[in-house]
Amino acid sequence: MLIFEHATPGRRATAQAPATMADIDLPKRFARKSPTGLPEVSEMQAVRHYTRLSQKNFSIDTHFYPLGSCTMKYNPRACNSLAMLPGMLNRHPHAPLSHSQGFLQMMYELQEMLKEVTGMAGVSLTPMAGAQGEFAGIAMIRAYHDSRGDAERSEILVPDAAHGTNPATAIMCGYKVREIPTDEQGDVDLDALKAAVGPQTAGLMLTNPSTLGVFERNIMEIARIVHEAGGLLYYDGANLNAILGKVRPGDMGFDVIHMNLHKTFSTPHGGGGPGSGAVGVAERLMPYRPIPVVARDGDTYRWLTEDDLPDSMGRLSAFAGNAGVLIRAYIYMRMLGKAGMPRIAEFATLNANYLEKRLVEAGFDAAFPQRRASHEFIITLQKEAKELKVTAMDFAKRLLDFGFHAPTTYFPLLVPECLLIEPTESETKEEIDGFVAAMVAILEEARNEPDTVRSAPHTMPNRRFDEVSAARKPDLRWRPGE
Amino acid sequence: MSNIPSELKYTKSHEWISDNENGTVTVGITDHAQELLGDLVFVEQPEVGKELEAEEACAVVESVKAASDIYAPLAGEVVEVNEKLEDEPELINSDPYGEGWLFKMKLADPDSLESLLSADDYAAEADQ
Numbered sequence: 001m002l003i004f005e006h007a008t009p010g011r012r013a014t015a016q017a018p019a020t021m022a023d024i025d026l027p028k029r030f031a032r033k034s035p036t037g038l039p040e041v042s043e044m045q046a047v048r049h050y051t052r053l054s055q056k057n058f059s060i061d062t063h064f065y066p067l068g069s070c071t072m073k074y075n076p077r078a079c080n081s082l083a084m085l086p087g088m089l090n091r092h093p094h095a096p097l098s099h100s101q102g103f104l105q106m107m108y109e110l111q112e113m114l115k116e117v118t119g120m121a122g123v124s125l126t127p128m129a130g131a132q133g134e135f136a137g138i139a140m141i142r143a144y145h146d147s148r149g150d151a152e153r154s155e156i157l158v159p160d161a162a163h164g165t166n167p168a169t170a171i172m173c174g175y176k177v178r179e180i181p182t183d184e185q186g187d188v189d190l191d192a193l194k195a196a197v198g199p200q201t202a203g204l205m206l207t208n209p210s211t212l213g214v215f216e217r218n219i220m221e222i223a224r225i226v227h228e229a230g231g232l233l234y235y236d237g238a239n240l241n242a243i244l245g246k247v248r249p250g251d252m253g254f255d256v257i258h259m260n261l262h263k264t265f266s267t268p269h270g271g272g273g274p275g276s277g278a279v280g281v282a283e284r285l286m287p288y289r290p291i292p293v294v295a296r297d298g299d300t301y302r303w304l305t306e307d308d309l310p311d312s313m314g315r316l317s318a319f320a321g322n323a324g325v326l327i328r329a330y331i332y333m334r335m336l337g338k339a340g341m342p343r344i345a346e347f348a349t350l351n352a353n354y355l356e357k358r359l360v361e362a363g364f365d366a367a368f369p370q371r372r373a374s375h376e377f378i379i380t381l382q383k384e385a386k387e388l389k390v391t392a393m394d395f396a397k398r399l400l401d402f403g404f405h406a407p408t409t410y411f412p413l414l415v416p417e418c419l420l421i422e423p424t425e426s427e428t429k430e431e432i433d434g435f436v437a438a439m440v441a442i443l444e445e446a447r448n449e450p451d452t453v454r455s456a457p458h459t460m461p462n463r464r465f466d467e468v469s470a471a472r473k474p475d476l477r478w479r480p481g482e
Numbered sequence: 483m484s485n486i487p488s489e490l491k492y493t494k495s496h497e498w499i500s501d502n503e504n505g506t507v508t509v510g511i512t513d514h515a516q517e518l519l520g521d522l523v524f525v526e527q528p529e530v531g532k533e534l535e536a537e538e539a540c541a542v543v544e545s546v547k548a549a550s551d552i553y554a555p556l557a558g559e560v561v562e563v564n565e566k567l568e569d570e571p572e573l574i575n576s577d578p579y580g581e582g583w584l585f586k587m588k589l590a591d592p593d594s595l596e597s598l599l600s601a602d603d604y605a606a607e608a609d610q
Binding site: 409410411413416467468471472 | 518521523524544546547548550571572
């Protein structure tokens, strides 16, 4: 129910609106002629309406949320409360450098920590989200080729197991996309890659571990093939959580990477922002980093701008990225320390492998049974869809009734009837066991009372949506009288 | 098993091709493909007059599950697109080999039709 549907003409919340308005000397032509259209509700109605809405949130704070490829992990409360200290919140972006030394020091140290954990030569924190980070990364690849007079390179190679954002980014930067197939083990098809590279190759975009939930084992060979053809290697940091403190993109031969600080380093995400797509670069891309970047001169810190980096790919925001997200990332990394960083990867992969093993024992089919999972894995419900006529979507919907957020469904596209499951490092064994028990119970239902599963969810505020109508005839706005 | 009419030609990427016997062919997606995709909600067609290379991504079909590229089965020029699909993408689900056709193209080389898969070849592919 919309707040407007609670409205009664003439009702008002007096605490918010003064009963009498001061006379304002406003020229008549500026005065509005129609009512404002604001909902006419009491304060209590407004409070109850929004409280009820907030209680409908199905979130990481209330439920296990194994949404693969999204890394919906717990963000420690301390990161948030420290980032909300008045000195952090109230610093004006135009404050002089002498008043911003503390903030700049944090940003400098964050750059340094990210360099160390990724093995890159330099970092820029300025991209405002993952998509901007990707854009900055490919724009730097273009700037590099252009600066060498190597402007004939027109193609970016993208494995078919890549995130959908990768080809979109390449197109945005003016490149053509060539898709590289994946072999049966989930690795990039090396023969196809060798056949695809050439003087037209600007670079390759790769996610490692890939969207199939496995680590690309031939990464060194891939890097050699692409580099020998004169292309550069781009690392999509979507799955960075799986390798933190264990292996570094810089050591795998990547020339440029983006990191989703909002998902790997403690900012709640999934609500559309704000985010941070910080980028890391190898030595040869240092001149092209997006500005500003923080530098240290002795004991003081300052911004590097156009004067320092004249070949920069440019600015991506009015100031320097989303400061709040960067501060949270800084605090999170400082709390973990160097010793804590690898434990993220260890527990994330341990949880994923434990969960996969238990689901397989319970009768589910892993998409890549011969491979060890990384931080996420795929099960395919092709058998269940065929034999029981109960689909991956039906399982996903029924999981909601059992108190679990559904895993990612029907992605990646390479695997039919798939669920992409990422428990993350922050869940307990008991919680994971509970998820397995729910999946087993649903499988049992699928055999004995399949309609219960097909018509799920039964306990949510809304039942199964009509996805076809939602996509064909979306109902996105409300107007008085409609 | 889904419906695979024997008189049509096919591609590995699940397009069907019908020879109109006047130098043009009609292209659509197979029953198997529409079944995998689920309910179609949007179709992006190529422009009439566009010259396509064989295996070039030239159209997009979007379902509740995924958006998928459609590839030109052979080289040629787009001569007509099925405009009904703009408002009724569900025709692809209900009648993939009839009212759900996507576009017609004039082949650069009429003999190239022979390089496509037969119904039996496609059935074997789709079965994998």
